[in-house]
Amino acid sequence: MASADLKKGLDCSICLNIYTDPVTLRCGHSFCRLCIERVLNSQEVSGRYSCPECREEFEEQPRLQKNIALHNIVENLLGAQPEEEETRVFCTYCVDDSIPAVKSCLLCEASLCDKHLKVHSKSPEHVLCDPTTSLGNRKCSVHKKLLEYYCTEDSACICASCSAGEHQGHQVETVAEASEKRKTKLGDFMTEVIKEKQEAEKTVQSLQEHRRKVKEDAAGVTKKVTTIFRDLRRRLDTLERRVLGDISWQSEGVSHTCDFDIQQLEMKVEELSRKIHQIEELCNMTDPLTVLQESDTGDLCDTEEGHFEDIQLHGRGNLDVAGISHILYTGLSAIMRGLNGEMYIPKPESLSLNVKTANSYLHISDDKKIASISPLNHQKLISEKIGPCPEVFSCQAFSSGQHYWEVDVGGSDDWRVGMCYPKNTGVFYFDRESWYLRRSGKEYRVIEQGERKLPHSVSASRIRIYLDYEAGVISFYELEIPIRHLHTFTAKFTHPLHGVLYVGKGRLQIFEEVQRM
Incomplete structure (x- = not known):
């Protein structure tokens, strides 16, 4: 009972x-090495590691420490386990x-200890x-004789009687010979x-x-x-303060100008109000002599219209939006x-199609950007089972550097886009030495010495093909938001490599203007 509990x-x-x-984590819990490695490898995708027992989290994949004491206990326990009685063979005669x-002894169908083996018959049978x-499995079930031979035609162990009977004429070998083979x-x-x-x-390594x-x-x-x-945030913050400061400076300048003009106009309004009051008093007088003697018509009627117009024109100042935009740009x-200097941005390419490489069923536009096939030619391809593929290649070739180009695939549901090698003869490979993305109906596949179906469909109509020649990389992107x-x-x-x-x-x-990555 104690052994079972242990x-x-x-x-x-x-x-x-x-x-x-057995290995131990930092938290003290132990697991089989293989078991915990599988768990940690599955957590690697999320980048968060934790103990399956207590859920303690680790910032990085924890180091596995061999639990020597537990290892010795397991070995001693397993080594002390008694053999099951039914798996042991005992002497038949004791x-x-x-x-x-x-x-x-196969003939006697008996098992012998050292003592009984010494007196056992030494005859060959x-x-x-x-x-x-x-x-019992070592004797023929029909003739009850030892299985001494092997029939190669029936792949069966047989006795001497079987060899002379139903297996007569078959290719027969001794059990020892067949066993060695x-x-x-x-x-x-x-x-x-x-x-x-x-x-x-080696592959795992x-x-x-x-x-x-x-x-x-x-x-x-x-x-x-x-x-x-x-660094971008620092530079943008600096630029933001500069632009906002310029906006504030211009705004304050216009505001001060407006304040001065408002003050001048308010004084003018006050003066005009005073004159209006004087004129009203004179108009309300009934004595003609008083009106004529106490009023100076010239002073009352002088409104200084020119000065007022100057103030109105001066008050029309606005923000210099063009100047602000220039500073921002x-x-x-x-x-x-500065960003281009810190991290290389690949050069966008606007490819043109090489008319000389175009299949006769294809029409290439005058600007060498569009490849199309008419419905009639499409039907011919299907009905006549035309051999050559309706493809066309780019004039440009790339033998170094990083580049990308973009294709509008929205006008077709049967296409392939990618890159390939040219031969010295000017004819192009399109099998083992080409790499491209394919659409056929609703299926999307990638092809390189065989086809493999993409796990998802492409919803955008714009595809980007990216090449890093030195790194040996050709990548395909779907230009949706975000880029996938x-x-x-x-x-x-x-x-x-040609497109x-x-x-x-x-x-x-092919897009004339490509979008910057």
């Missing part, structure tokens, strides 16, 4: 079996005691083997399996190295991008130039 306490909480190569057998409880085949197969295992381990490198690259790029954004341009990555090919490029369009229906158009 064994129960040695179960891994993930696989619920006894620990295998009826009073359970004495382990050392050999079994008494065939000895390792101790076994399945002695089988071992040879198994050895050859094992060699292949070992080789395959080594290749798999390469993937682990690639994963490590990608993580290092991601960390470096993350640090660089973080620095760039921090100049500042943003300077920031972008579709697929990336990796290869070692050995020849210049390629395949038009099975409708039209494709």
